[in-house]
Amino acid sequence: MFRKPAFxxxxxxxxxxxxxxxxxxxxxxxxxxxxxxxxxxPSAYKADLSGKVPIKEHWLLVFPDRKVPDYxxxxxxxxxxxxxxxxxxxxxxxxxxxxxxHKTSKLVNLxxxxxxxxFHVITVASPTFPNFVVSASTSSIPGHPVEDAQDLYRVMKMxxxxxxxxxxxxxxxxxxxxxxxxxxxxxxxxxxxEKAFNFxxxxxINPPVSLFTSVNLLDGMLEPVLTRPGxxxxxxxxxxxxxxxxxxxxxxxxxxEDFLYSVYTERDPPDEDMGILIGxxxxxxxxxxxxxxxxxxxRGFIIPKNSEVHATDSLTEYSKVAxxxxxxxxxxxxxxxxxxxxxxxxxxxxxxxxxxxxxIEPYLATSKKISMFTNADDLILGPGDVDFLVKTFGQRALxxxxxxxxxxxxxxxxVAHMVSVFKGQEVEK
Amino acid sequence: xxxxxxxxxxxxxxLSGLLLLAVVGCSANHIRPSDGGEPAQRPVSEYVKxxxxxxxxxxxxxxxxxxxxxxxxxxxxxxVFIPVVKGYRxxxxxxxxxxxxxxxxxxxxxxxxxxxxLQLKPVAAGKTLGRFGVxxxxxVAGFFDVATDWGIYEQDEDFGQTLGRYGVGPGPxxxxxxxxxxTLRDATGSAxxxxxxxxxxxxxxxxxxxxxxxxxxxxxxxxxxxxxxxEIEFRYYQTGSPxxxxxxxxxxxxxxxxxxxx
Numbered sequence: 001m002f003r004k005p006a007f008x009x010x011x012x013x014x015x016x017x018x019x020x021x022x023x024x025x026x027x028x029x030x031x032x033x034x035x036x037x038x039x040x041x042p043s044a045y046k047a048d049l050s051g052k053v054p055i056k057e058h059w060l061l062v063f064p065d066r067k068v069p070d071y072x073x074x075x076x077x078x079x080x081x082x083x084x085x086x087x088x089x090x091x092x093x094x095x096x097x098x099x100x101x102h103k104t105s106k107l108v109n110l111x112x113x114x115x116x117x118x119f120h121v122i123t124v125a126s127p128t129f130p131n132f133v134v135s136a137s138t139s140s141i142p143g144h145p146v147e148d149a150q151d152l153y154r155v156m157k158m159x160x161x162x163x164x165x166x167x168x169x170x171x172x173x174x175x176x177x178x179x180x181x182x183x184x185x186x187x188x189x190x191x192x193x194e195k196a197f198n199f200x201x202x203x204x205i206n207p208p209v210s211l212f213t214s215v216n217l218l219d220g221m222l223e224p225v226l227t228r229p230g231x232x233x234x235x236x237x238x239x240x241x242x243x244x245x246x247x248x249x250x251x252x253x254x255x256x257e258d259f260l261y262s263v264y265t266e267r268d269p270p271d272e273d274m275g276i277l278i279g280x281x282x283x284x285x286x287x288x289x290x291x292x293x294x295x296x297x298x299r300g301f302i303i304p305k306n307s308e309v310h311a312t313d314s315l316t317e318y319s320k321v322a323x324x325x326x327x328x329x330x331x332x333x334x335x336x337x338x339x340x341x342x343x344x345x346x347x348x349x350x351x352x353x354x355x356x357x358x359x360i361e362p363y364l365a366t367s368k369k370i371s372m373f374t375n376a377d378d379l380i381l382g383p384g385d386v387d388f389l390v391k392t393f394g395q396r397a398l399x400x401x402x403x404x405x406x407x408x409x410x411x412x413x414x415v416a417h418m419v420s421v422f423k424g425q426e427v428e429k
Numbered sequence: 430x431x432x433x434x435x436x437x438x439x440x441x442x443x444l445s446g447l448l449l450l451a452v453v454g455c456s457a458n459h460i461r462p463s464d465g466g467e468p469a470q471r472p473v474s475e476y477v478k479x480x481x482x483x484x485x486x487x488x489x490x491x492x493x494x495x496x497x498x499x500x501x502x503x504x505x506x507x508x509v510f511i512p513v514v515k516g517y518r519x520x521x522x523x524x525x526x527x528x529x530x531x532x533x534x535x536x537x538x539x540x541x542x543x544x545x546x547l548q549l550k551p552v553a554a555g556k557t558l559g560r561f562g563v564x565x566x567x568x569v570a571g572f573f574d575v576a577t578d579w580g581i582y583e584q585d586e587d588f589g590q591t592l593g594r595y596g597v598g599p600g601p602x603x604x605x606x607x608x609x610x611x612t613l614r615d616a617t618g619s620a621x622x623x624x625x626x627x628x629x630x631x632x633x634x635x636x637x638x639x640x641x642x643x644x645x646x647x648x649x650x651x652x653x654x655x656x657x658x659x660e661i662e663f664r665y666y667q668t669g670s671p672x673x674x675x676x677x678x679x680x681x682x683x684x685x686x687x688x689x690x691x
Binding site: 071072074075101125129130131231232233236240243244247248251252284287288291292295299300301302303304305306307309310311312313314315316317318319320321323324325329333334 | 457458459460466467468469470471472473476477482483484485486492496497499500503582665666667669670671672675683686687690691
């Protein structure tokens with residue numbers, strides 16, 4: 001299955017990087033990063049995450065005096081998951097990726113992984129998750145890693161306050177995937193001064209290097225569909241038609257990784273189509289975030305200022321405007337003016353720099369407690385990003401050759417690696 | 430035929446619901462730029478092309494009824510349905526809940542059979558008959574779904590799909606009380622399925638004594654509803670999307686389209 005150019009690019013890249021941070025003996029069956037990002041890990045390669053885990057869901061009122069528009073009535077509280085051991089153990093906080101809730105399947109799998117390995121686990125949503133925007137973000141304008149870290153840190157402290165008498169914790173660890181990986185680094189840096197947790201270990205999973213680069217890559221994937229006749233509506237109908245044919249030919253269809261993998265191997269869909277699916281999923285997250293934010297701030301970006309929006313009103317027309325809004329639009333027309341009001345001297349370039357790991361490079365380079373792993377074919381990394389990660393983290397970086405963006409998080413080798421990072425065992429390379 | 434059986438009640442509720450639809454103003458309150466005075470930075474008037482069909486658009490002339498009903502269902506879920514389901518989960522272990530669900534599905538084979546026949550699908554009808562035979566006997570009155578283990582899968586058919594197969598479109602989107610997303614066609618289909626089921630069961634006469642007591646029948650219907658809710662992962666307003674109503678509508682209609690073409 002080595003027919004994809006992406007695979008050879010990965011090989012070339014790995015040859016260039018040398019073997020220091022490269023996972024050896026690792027096998028992943030999908031060599032197309034678009035496919036692995038969508039499909040995930042086929043069951044034959046998955047870690048066994050079954051078994052009883054006492055996962056509980058809770059809700060936290062972060063700002064008791066906050067006024068929330070009637071339309072967003074359901075988002076007044078921030079959700080989180082807990083899974084506690086009955087004995088003393090380290091506690092791991094896990095942060096979701098872009099648009100992810102506190103109980104997205106990737107987080108639930110992390111909870112299962114770490115609980116089974118003997119840790120307490122608490123999950124929190126991404127600051128870009130609408131519910132977090134409404135209930136837990138100070139400005140309700142997500143995207144700036146330093147401000148997001150402050151919001152996350154506040155929530156984590158409030159959660160821990162509820163359990164400090166009940167749960168025995170030896171030390172605190174921190175992790176997150178995708179944007180949550182980037183968030184972890186900034187939360188860890190904040191914790192260096194406040195030391196509410198004094199994190200001993202931090203693991204960044206598939207983080208972006210520059211948020212702006214990553215979201216532009218994702219926005220770019222959606223672009224081809226806009227020039228096709230019928231736009232996204234026609235694309236969706238075609239996809240459903242194909243699914244319908246598959247549905248008709250097969251007596252029983254269970255919608256899981258193995259189903260998607262079989263569709264992929266049978267049909268070999270073009271990267272452009274798979275890219276559109278990834279781009280759409282990102283755009284939907286982005287629409288949710290932008291509209292929730294706009295309703296909260298009353299800045300009149302897409303929803304007119306001072307609109308009284310009741311729970312049963314229709315905002316469908318505004319979803320269409322948001323659907324055509326790229327991250328660059330959001331940044332230039334909404335985020336930038338907000339920061340200009342706060343810090344008149346700030347330039348666009350300053351902010352773009354602040355939205356990247358490069359702004360805390362010295363901290364990352366010297367903090368031995370932080371490690372990271374990603375994939376050489378991760379779709380959200382731009383040119384030179386893997387290089388930057390390897391240079392910055394050195395021995396604390398592990399690069400898997402394949403897996404796309406977070407497509408291998410359930411892979412047995414990857415799960416074993418995550419556990420070994422927190423167990424403090426020698427990291428296998 | 431007795432007058433006060435539950436199915437008749439259900440139909441009454443359904444009909445009065447539809448009547449209600451006709452009475453209440455049916456167009457949703459679309460927030461317009463003029464409502465707020467100053468137009469937005471990215472105004473709808475400039476960024477949404479008039480006359481263009483967007484992905485999110487669906488035929489939903491009763492939106493003004495549907496949205497409040499969606500909200501009602503969410504509240505009903507939160508305060509009644511889900512607490513009851515939690516109690517059900519607490520009392521009954523997983524295998525028992527699966528068995529109960531299987532028994533209801535086994536009774537549902539009648540609906541699958543009738544509609545497979547109506548759609549002239551002999552293979553599906555045969556499989557359904559086979560499933561009913563195997564599960565009712567080897568599967569101990571339907572408690573175990575042995576047929577699925579043997580590779581004879583459920584052929585999910587209902588009268589809404591039958592209508593669809595003969596060219597009846599879905600009609601307006603309709604959010605039913607408690608049952609949730611539907612369309613005029615599918616809601617009508619469910620009512621027809623219910624009437625058919627009762628007519629056949631009464632014809633057979635096998636359960637006549639069981640149905641003497643209305644309490645038993647209400648109990649059965651409630652138990653079925655709880656068992657079904659237990660199996661559906663969906664929780665209202667948990668997607669976090671401010672457009673959950675639109676997304677659920679889109680997915681429901683797409684799924685039904687697939688069901689009809691299958």
